[in-house]
Amino acid sequence: MRAGVTGESQPEGGIPKVQHPRRVLVLGATGYVGARLVPRLLRAGHAVSVAVRSPEKLAEMPWSTDVTIFTVDLDDGDGLVEAMSGVDVVFYLVHSMNSGIVFESRETRSASRVASAAEFAHVNRIIYLGGLHPDSGELSAHMRSRAHVGQIFIEALVDAIVFQAGIIIGAGSASFEMIRHLATELRWIPAPNWVSNRVEPLAIRDVLYYLVSAVEVLGRVNRSFDIGSGDVLTYAEVVKSFSRIAGLKPRHVFNLPIPAPLLSGLWVGLVTPLPLTLTLPLVQSLQEDAVADEHAIDSLIPPPAAGLLTYEQAVELALFRAAETEGAIGTDWEADIDELSEAADSLPIDPHWAGSQLIEDDRAFVFPDLRADQLWTIVASIGWERWWNSQPPASKLRRLQDRIFGSAGPRRGPRFLTGVREGDPIACWTIVEMEPTSRVLLRAEIEHAGDIWLEFTMTDQATGCSFRQRAMFNPSGVRSRIYWAAVTPLRRKIFPHLAQNIAKAARRLT
Numbered sequence: 004m005r006a007g008v009t010g011e012s013q014p015e016g017g018i019p020k021v022q023h024p025r026r027v028l029v030l031g032a033t034g035y036v037g038a039r040l041v042p043r044l045l046r047a048g049h050a051v052s053v054a055v056r057s058p059e060k061l062a063e064m065p066w067s068t069d070v071t072i073f074t075v076d077l078d079d080g081d082g083l084v085e086a087m088s089g090v091d092v093v094f095y096l097v098h099s100m101n102s103g104i105v106f107e108s109r110e111t112r113s114a115s116r117v118a119s120a121a122e123f124a125h126v127n128r129i130i131y132l133g134g135l136h137p138d139s140g141e142l143s144a145h146m147r148s149r150a151h152v153g154q155i156f157i158e159a160l161v162d163a164i165v166f167q168a169g170i171i172i173g174a175g176s177a178s179f180e181m182i183r184h185l186a187t188e189l190r191w192i193p194a195p196n197w198v199s200n201r202v203e204p205l206a207i208r209d210v211l212y213y214l215v216s217a218v219e220v221l222g223r224v225n226r227s228f229d230i231g232s233g234d235v236l237t238y239a240e241v242v243k244s245f246s247r248i249a250g251l252k253p254r255h256v257f258n259l260p261i262p263a264p265l266l267s268g269l270w271v272g273l274v275t276p277l278p279l280t281l282t283l284p285l286v287q288s289l290q291e292d293a294v295a296d297e298h299a300i301d302s303l304i305p306p307p308a309a310g311l312l313t314y315e316q317a318v319e320l321a322l323f324r325a326a327e328t329e330g331a332i333g334t335d336w337e338a339d340i341d342e343l344s345e346a347a348d349s350l351p352i353d354p355h356w357a358g359s360q361l362i363e364d365d366r367a368f369v370f371p372d373l374r375a376d377q378l379w380t381i382v383a384s385i386g387w388e389r390w391w392n393s394q395p396p397a398s399k400l401r402r403l404q405d406r407i408f409g410s411a412g413p414r415r416g417p418r419f420l421t422g423v424r425e426g427d428p429i430a431c432w433t434i435v436e437m438e439p440t441s442r443v444l445l446r447a448e449i450e451h452a453g454d455i456w457l458e459f460t461m462t463d464q465a466t467g468c469s470f471r472q473r474a475m476f477n478p479s480g481v482r483s484r485i486y487w488a489a490v491t492p493l494r495r496k497i498f499p500h501l502a503q504n505i506a507k508a509a510r511r512l513t
Contacts, residue, residue: 024048025218028086030077030117031096032070033060035175036132036214039207040094042066075114080120087124093117093219095131095156098149106284107148113153118159128224130160130217132210135169135203135229135293144377164217165227166210166300170241171291172317173207177281179321186246191209192256197289198239199258203231206317216304223329228303229295234314238289241314248318260409300452364474364494368502370509371467377509378461378468379440432457439477472502 018118027044031037031055044051053061054075061067073086077097087093095117098110121129133149133451136142142150149167156163168170170178185192213230236244239256272284314321370378425435432445442464447455454477474494 005124007311008387010457023090023219024050026050026052026089027092027218027392028054028073028090029092029094029096030054031094031098032074033057034096035096035173035177036207036210037094037096038064038169039173040096040211042216043211044218044327045069047215047218049218051444052086052090054082076108080116083116083120087120087126090124092128092130093126094214094496095120095129097154105143107151110152111155114155114314118155118161121161126161128164128217128220129156130214131161131163131165131402133167133227135167135231135295136290137291138296143290145284145288146291148496157225157227159238162225163221164220164224165228166217167229167295168205168210168300169203169295170205170233171207171210172314172321174206174321176207177285181282181285182242182245185271186251186254187240190252190254192242192254194239194256194258196258197286198242198256199237200292200497201235201237202241202289202293203233203235203295204241204314204317205230205232206312206320206357209311212307213300219301226299228300229297230300231295232317234315235294235313237291241333244314245318249322250313267272304453314463360423363476364498366472366498366502368455368470368472368506369464369467370470370506373468373506373509373513375461375463375468376440377513378505381505381508382443382459382461470502470506472498474498 027049029037029041029044029051030053032041033041033055037053041051041053042065051069052073054073055061056074056076056429058072058074061072073082075086077083097113098106118129130475131153133153134146136146136150153163155169156165170176170182172179174180178278185374209232210230239258242256243254246383247254271286425434425437432447433445434443436442436444442460443458445457448458454475456473458471458473458475459474460469460471
């Protein structure tokens with residue numbers, strides 16, 4: 004029988020209609036691709052199992068009760084054969100980049116264990132997602148390891164389909180988040196030689212389409228396939244296009260003669276919140292072009308009915324999850340917009356550096372002798388700094404810093420919350436949300452300092468008044484990080500005493 008996808012039609016959204024439900028095991032279900040693949044497989048009608056080292060990580064996933072969960076440690080193979088028992092297809096979506104310099108040998112051993120266990124359990128197929136890389140020349144450790152893992156599966160007795168993709172575009176993808184943070188943090192971006200290398204990005208929606216479709220491919224395949232969007236850009240163009248799509252001011256990328264991957268990996272790790280254990284192998288992989296050299300996949304799995312997403316469309320989906328109602332996402336796409344957005348959205352299981360970085364200072368107190376309305380009286384006097392802060396020198400220095408960085412100033416607008424409404428300015432803040440006697444959310448008006456919010460919540464309870472004080476900071480650019488670093492010593496000195504000072508002032512009034 005000729006290899007190919009069964010069935011002739013595809014529903015909107017890129018999920019193939021299942022003709023023959025399979026028993027599928029996903030290795031790497033807590034990773035970026037795996038966590039998004041599982042619900043697609045369930046929706047297609049397959050019986051899904053997942054094998055993870057730490058099952059508790061799946062607690063927040065809405066599909067966790069719809070799958071069979073196995074505890075498996077790929078470092079020693081414990082539980083692997085049991086998880087594969089009765090399985091038709093195994094997805095291998097595991098990488099060990101965070102393991103440091105030993106990740107190559109670790110990935111080789113894990114892949115070999117999986118191939119042997121699949122043969123022992125009579126699995127029909129292994130599906131693996133690797134990376135695009137040139138066929139000749141010396142590869143980086145990261146890409147060399149991905150290519151080696153794919154070759155292990157192809158040489159195994161079990162049939163294998165190995166996909167090779169470039170950078171994956173979607174919220175939570177390490178490659179996409181690196182692009183997002185570089186473009187957001189820096190307007191002038193000094194970059195090493197690899198910014199002139201070419202790459203063919205692929206939307207996470209289309210990656211999932213190929214993975215789900217591969218389950219139903221008939222016949223023995225046992226080969227690798229390049230998959231890409233057709234959009235070929237340099238890495239410099241990727242960053243500049245992201246900035247334009249995100250509505251940022253134009254970003255300027257200039258090439259520096261720094262060929263050393265180690266130095267450029269350290270630099271990316273310093274200017275973005277991604278960990279060095281991730282940026283070092285990622286940047287190493289940028290030393291080669293990542294462009295599809297062949298398109299044999301088209302004869303095995305036809306493209307989605309709506310077509311592959313362009314880089315611009317994929318970025319729009321990743322950035323503007325709910326923007327379809329505002330017209331930010333084109334409505335001429337044939338695929339269902341909710342389906343598309345779901346694939347590009349963030350998940351609770353994504354790492355902390357995915358999306359905008361939010362720094363919080365969250366403190367909770369209970370004041371047995373006070374009521375919410377008494378505390379609100381003091382909170383409502385935001386401009387009355389002798390009640391808010393018992394350390395006048397620190398307060399004066401903070402105001403000086405605010406002015407240096409462009410604060411709207413303490414004299415802007417009214418000095419009390421009494422009689423004002425949401426959206427009104429008060430001191431150097433703007434009232435974002437307000438529920439009299441119970442809650443107020445303020446946003447700082449300080450140019451080039453990113454987004455700074457201050458929230459107070461007061462709730463009467465049987466044991467007294469519960470009081471929550473929360474400061475939130477979302478940095479935007481290098482200058483905002485400098486500002487936050489500059490106010491950190493004062494913030495650490497003032498914030499721990501702020502709620503207590505408000506309570507003391509409320510007691511004096513009482």
